[in-house]
Amino acid sequence: MKQFCTPLLRRVYVVFALISAIHFAWPVAMSSAWNRQRLLQALITTDKTPVRERAAADLAAYDGEEQLMTALREPSAAVQEAATGALLQMWFSRGDADEVALLARAQQFAGKNDLRRALVVLNFLTRQHPFYAPGWDCRATVHWKLGHLRKAESACRNVVLLNPNHFAAWRSLGVCQLGQGRLAEASESLRRALFIAPEDRVSRAYFRRCGELKGRIRNGPGIGLLQI
Numbered sequence: 109m110k111q112f113c114t115p116l117l118r119r120v121y122v123v124f125a126l127i128s129a130i131h132f133a134w135p136v137a138m139s140s141a142w143n144r145q146r147l148l149q150a151l152i153t154t155d156k157t158p159v160r161e162r163a164a165a166d167l168a169a170y171d172g173e174e175q176l177m178t179a180l181r182e183p184s185a186a187v188q189e190a191a192t193g194a195l196l197q198m199w200f201s202r203g204d205a206d207e208v209a210l211l212a213r214a215q216q217f218a219g220k221n222d223l224r225r226a227l228v229v230l231n232f233l234t235r236q237h238p239f240y241a242p243g244w245d246c247r248a249t250v251h252w253k254l255g256h257l258r259k260a261e262s263a264c265r266n267v268v269l270l271n272p273n274h275f276a277a278w279r280s281l282g283v284c285q286l287g288q289g290r291l292a293e294a295s296e297s298l299r300r301a302l303f304i305a306p307e308d309r310v311s312r313a314y315f316r317r318c319g320e321l322k323g324r325i326r327n328g329p330g331i332g333l334l335q336i
Contacts, residue, residue, distance in 0.1 A: 151191065160187065163190075167194055168195070177273060177304070181306055183307045196276075199242050200242045203240050207233065207237045207240045210232065211230075218249070223253055230243060231247070234263075241266070241277075248261075248263035261285060264278075275305040279297075282295070282298035286314060286318060294314075295322075298315040
């Protein structure tokens with residue numbers, strides 16, 4: 109037994125124990141409330157794009173949804189953009205391997221403007237995995253691009269039902285309702301989007317548009333896409 113207890117080997121055992129402890133403790137430390145708050149401060153205070161994007165990505169990796177939602181309320185457009193991208197990536201990655209693969213395939217088709225094929229994949233995805241909100245979100249986008257407002261609206265409703273924090277889906281829902289001339293519903297959806305992300309400029313612009321149209325339209329015909 110003595111050959112296993114030499115001074116050199118004891119040092120090796122100590123080093124190995126330390127490395128093992130760090131290995132298992134590191135993920136816990138990174139996911140701690142203290143570290144997530146530190147990353148939030150880096151995200152909202154830095155003026156360096158790489159630092160901001162890294163902080164947002166780390167928050168997504170360490171389950172910092174609450175902190176990213178807080179960042180959405182910042183007046184900086186750059187901070188909002190980084191937080192939004194990180195949230196979308198977080199929600200995307202929460203799917204299982206099949207859900208993620210199918211959505212990636214649909215996005216590949218959509219990126220090539222092959223919307224019909226993208227829709228085929230998304231129809232299959234949402235039928236097989238109806239509780240995966242990013243699938244419905246992408247389906248809403250494709251329907252919108254194809255001019256299918258009612259179908260896009262239906263898909264947006266599924267997104268916010270599954271993920272009430274999805275301010276972009278609330279905004280898209282409001283835009284779909286506005287495109288159909290349903291101003292009261294559009295205003296309410298956009299108000300929900302602004303409750304989550306009060307500094308979002310796009311939601312603000314559409315909300316103002318609703319107010320303007322309410323002043324001009326009383327029981328008139330529906331508003332077409334070209335009027336938005």
